[in-house]
Amino acid sequence: MSPILEARDIHKSYKRDSAPPVEVLRGISLKIAAGEFVAVMGPSGAGKSTLLHILGLIDRPSRGELLLKDEKTHEMDERARAALRNRFLGFVFQAHYLLPEFTALENVAIPLIIGGWEPRKAREKAAQVLERVGLGHRLHHKPSELSGGEQQRVAVARALANDPALLLADEPTGNLDRETGLQLMDLLLELHRERGTTVIMVTHDPLLASKAQRILKLVDGRIEA
Numbered sequence: 001m002s003p004i005l006e007a008r009d010i011h012k013s014y015k016r017d018s019a020p021p022v023e024v025l026r027g028i029s030l031k032i033a034a035g036e037f038v039a040v041m042g043p044s045g046a047g048k049s050t051l052l053h054i055l056g057l058i059d060r061p062s063r064g065e066l067l068l069k070d071e072k073t074h075e076m077d078e079r080a081r082a083a084l085r086n087r088f089l090g091f092v093f094q095a096h097y098l099l100p101e102f103t104a105l106e107n108v109a110i111p112l113i114i115g116g117w118e119p120r121k122a123r124e125k126a127a128q129v130l131e132r133v134g135l136g137h138r139l140h141h142k143p144s145e146l147s148g149g150e151q152q153r154v155a156v157a158r159a160l161a162n163d164p165a166l167l168l169a170d171e172p173t174g175n176l177d178r179e180t181g182l183q184l185m186d187l188l189l190e191l192h193r194e195r196g197t198t199v200i201m202v203t204h205d206p207l208l209a210s211k212a213q214r215i216l217k218l219v220d221g222r223i224e225a
């Protein structure tokens, strides 16, 4: 079976005014199979977020190839990449980035509506996914009326509402206390099992990483064998 995602010799450099460019990723090749749960670990500054942004088509590599569902994303313009991102990818970050003036339900439904869903259907789907992440009783609460763990559950519901094939999570438990972080991890594992969503999660927490099916260790811009 062909992988859902394949990176071939990805490099990423950042240019600085006078100084020589910094090479953050130095030849990353990897394959992620459909349905895998992969953790990306490594010391701070190793390039984990940079890699996740490139795998999620948020950022482009300086060179190298990235295939998502056999589509050559490195040959696409921004419009085509955005379309692919909207269709296949979901994101959860360390910060929830919920819209403060909208309820949990609206925060999950609005991206669906922007993506072309009929508003009534979008609200139904949003309620259903929020129910699934344990927030059926918090649909009409605004982010400020929710706990940190609940806010992050809304972010997970928003990421999964469109049934993405691949979920990219960058330190999703980073702002949570240990217990709440473990609960969020358990939720991600359950959703992965139930829905067959492929998950790539950046974490620096060995306990969380050990729950993944595979760990990729990033050191100095390379994947350690």
Ligand code: ADP
Binding pocket: 014, 022, 024, 042, 043, 044, 045, 046, 047, 048, 049, 050, 051
């Ligand atoms: P990690 O997630 O492993 O902590 P990052 O991918 O965030 O690492 O960053 C890796 C390195 O790339 C760091 O040294 C960081 O300073 C540098 N970096 C990240 N983004 C940029 C940018 N936009 N411009 C310049 N340097 C950057």
